[in-house]
Amino acid sequence: xxxxxxxxxxxxxxxxxxxxxxxxxxxxxxxxxxxxxxxxxxxxxxxxxxxxxxxxxxxxxxxxxxxxxxxxxxxxxxxxxxxxxxxxxxxxxxxxxxxxxxxxxxxxxxxxxxxxxxxxxxxxxxxxxxxxxxxxxxxxxxxxxxxxxxxxxxxxxxxxxxxxxxxxxxxxxxxxxxxxxxxxxxxxxxxxxxxxxxxxxxxxxxxxxxxxxxxxxxxxxxxxxxxxxxxxxxxxxxxxxxxxxxxxxxxxxxxxxxxxxxxxxxxxxxxxxxxxxxxxxxxxxxxxxxxxxxxxxxxxxxxxxxxxxxxxxxxxxxxxxxxxxxxxxxxxxxxxxxxxxxxxxxxxxxxxxxxxxxxxxxxxxxxxxxxxxxxxxxxxxxxxxxxxxxxxxxxxxxxxxxxxxxxxxxxxxxxxxxxxxxxxxxxxxxxxxxxxxxxxxxxxxxxxxxxxxxxxxxxxxxxxxxxxxxxxxxxxxxxxxxxxxxxxxxxxxxxxxxx
Numbered sequence: 001x002x003x004x005x006x007x008x009x010x011x012x013x014x015x016x017x018x019x020x021x022x023x024x025x026x027x028x029x030x031x032x033x034x035x036x037x038x039x040x041x042x043x044x045x046x047x048x049x050x051x052x053x054x055x056x057x058x059x060x061x062x063x064x065x066x067x068x069x070x071x072x073x074x075x076x077x078x079x080x081x082x083x084x085x086x087x088x089x090x091x092x093x094x095x096x097x098x099x100x101x102x103x104x105x106x107x108x109x110x111x112x113x114x115x116x117x118x119x120x121x122x123x124x125x126x127x128x129x130x131x132x133x134x135x136x137x138x139x140x141x142x143x144x145x146x147x148x149x150x151x152x153x154x155x156x157x158x159x160x161x162x163x164x165x166x167x168x169x170x171x172x173x174x175x176x177x178x179x180x181x182x183x184x185x186x187x188x189x190x191x192x193x194x195x196x197x198x199x200x201x202x203x204x205x206x207x208x209x210x211x212x213x214x215x216x217x218x219x220x221x222x223x224x225x226x227x228x229x230x231x232x233x234x235x236x237x238x239x240x241x242x243x244x245x246x247x248x249x250x251x252x253x254x255x256x257x258x259x260x261x262x263x264x265x266x267x268x269x270x271x272x273x274x275x276x277x278x279x280x281x282x283x284x285x286x287x288x289x290x291x292x293x294x295x296x297x298x299x300x301x302x303x304x305x306x307x308x309x310x311x312x313x314x315x316x317x318x319x320x321x322x323x324x325x326x327x328x329x330x331x332x333x334x335x336x337x338x339x340x341x342x343x344x345x346x347x348x349x350x351x352x353x354x355x356x357x358x359x360x361x362x363x364x365x366x367x368x369x370x371x372x373x374x375x376x377x378x379x380x381x382x383x384x385x386x387x388x389x390x391x392x393x394x395x396x397x398x399x400x401x402x403x404x405x406x407x408x409x410x411x412x413x414x415x416x417x418x419x420x421x422x423x424x425x426x427x428x429x430x431x432x433x434x435x436x437x438x439x440x441x442x443x444x445x446x447x448x449x450x451x452x453x454x455x456x457x458x459x460x461x462x463x464x465x466x467x468x469x470x471x472x473x474x475x476x477x478x479x480x481x482x483x484x485x486x487x488x489x490x491x492x493x494x495x496x497x498x499x
Contacts, residue, residue, distance in 0.1 A: 003302075003303045003304075003307040003311065004307050004310045004311045005311070005314075006311065007303065007307065007308060007310075007311025007312060007314075008310075008311045008312070008314035008315035008318060009315065010311075010315070011283065011286065011311065011314075011316060011319075012315045012318050012319055014286055015279065015282045015283070015286070015316070015319045016319065016322075018282065021282065021319070024278055024323070025323055025326055025327075029326075029330045046141075047141065047142040047143060047144055047145040048143060048144050048145070048179040048203070048206070049144075049147055049176070049178045049179050049180075050144050050145065050146045050147065050178070050179065050180045050181075050182070051146075051147060051152060051178055051180070051181045051182070052064055052065070052184070053149075053152055053153055053160075053181065053182065053183045053184065054153075054184045055183070055184060055185050055186040055188070056184055056185075056186060056188055056189070060184045060188070060213070060214065060217065061146075061184070063213050063217065064146070064182070064209075064210060064213050065146045067209055067212070067213045068143075068146065068209060070107060070110055071143075071209060072140075072142050072143060073110045073113070073114060074105050074110050075140055075143075076119060076139055076140060077097060077098055077105050077109065077110060077113050078105060079140050080119070080122060080137060080139075081097075081098045081100070081101055081105075082101075083137050084098055084099060084101075084126070085101045087130070087131075087134040089126050089129055089130060089134070091129055092125040092126045092128065092129045092130075093122075093125045096113075096116065096122065096125070097109045097110075097112055097113045098113065098122055119139060123137060143205075143206075144206065147178070149167070151163075152164070152167070152181070157183070157185065160183060164181045164197045165197075167181060168181070168197060168198075168199045169199070177199055178199065179198065179200070180196065180197065180198050180199070180202070180206065181196070182194065182195070182196050182197075182210065183195040183196075183197075184214075188214075189217075189218065192214075192218060194210075194214060196210070220234050273401075273402070273405055273433060275320040275321075275323050275324055275370075277398070278320075278323070279316050279317075279319045279320040279323070279374070280316065280373070280376075280377035281394075282316075282319070283312060283315075283316040283319075283374070283377055283378065283381065284378075284380055284381045284384075284390055284394065285387065285390075286312075286381075287312065287378070287381030287382065288384050288385070288386060288387055288389075288390050305467075305470060305471035306467060306471065308470075309378060309382075309466075309467055309470045309471070312378060313371070313374055313375065313378055316374055316377075316378075317367075317370055317371065317374060320370060321367075321370075324366075357445075358439060361435065361436075361439060361448055361452075362436065362439070364452060365431070365432040365435050365436055365452065365455065366432065366436065368432065368452075368455050368456060368459055369431070369432025369433070369436075369455065370432075371459050371463075372428065372432070372455065372458060372459040372462055373401070373429070373432075375459075375462045375463060375466040376397055376462075376466070378466060378470060379466045379469050379470060380393040380394055380397070382469065382470040383469070383486070400429070401429065401430070404420075404424055404430055405430065405433050407420060408420065408421060408424055408430070408433060408434055408437055421434060421438065425438065425443075425447060425451050426450075426451055426454060428454055428455050428457075428458030428459075431451050431454065431455045431458075432455065434451075435447075435448060435451055465490040468489060468490050469486065469489045469490050472489035
């Protein structure tokens, strides 16, 4: 055992001294630190600029501007309500609209919110009860901004096409383009036709808002033509139901909750795959270099082939687990020492760690799967005299491991099970990945126990067979074994199988 530990320590030091190890280790911390910064640059914070040319006298333009502003206030109220619901801040003002989460906010609710002081007054009340752990509320940016353009308003309709293009696609680099130009002609009412120019693909929400405002006006005019008073006609167009909406808090929906609970198991499965590929390739590279440089003969003069194999395997597992520990530590720091979207996502994802059964399953399948797959890389290193030769063995193995896992993870994220997921659960090569991924969406206890026993038997058999292959292949340099020879070495082992 002392020789095994010495070799494991040497393997650990050799791998961790590589630059590629440290670059790989720092990938996740860098991604977590740069994520919020990158999100700020990727988000389009500018409001779409809208020009409304109203030939009817200005009433339609005012109605459109009011509708866009009301929609923005409604979105603000909805975001604030979800924020209050997430952090349980309803006690700040139980009678306020943002403290109720059971309905779609009507124009009356928005008006009540604005009359009571709007966002500033609401945040002042929330600040009195908000804990220091709750992040500050970030209001959504405005979607649209209506701008005045007297130059366009006075142009004849026949000249608008050419003039509008200069606003949509201005010539100067510093000139800010307009996103939409809407023309409401003088004959609107007698004719329902209006024109809309867009700089790109028009947003469905913008088109729906414009259509709703103009449709209400057309209906009001029609009702007036049928004898209704203007007040009654206008009232008839704004009649709408009050929707009582029951929705779970953010992340609390069935699918949302399933996805959040699946983050940790899926991450464990993905990290297992990544760390195996990385540490396995480093171990493979070191073994091939030792063999090509004639160092193995010197090493084997001091230790047995079995001690060499187990030492390398233990050192590689230590490298992989140290990477996992560092990455998990960064994730915990991001969850509990920071605020923002990443922290809000990671915290509920760590809830599975409160279950002892889940913790035991995570640890067991992770470590057992690591050993079961690492011995394959060790066998390839023992049979290869050069990295080119090792790549010939490695590529089919990587494809055989990665392709089913890719389909497996996609199925789990989509919330689907199916025959493929069930089959992969019972095939030892993919069992650890399948079980880890399924822990979030639910897997029967008997499947966990049964597949765990199958994986244990497979790992034990792999250690025996690969041990024989590794021992028989160490000194067989210059001989690339075929499949029959590989099987023979696994069956018999020993140096007698080299020939």
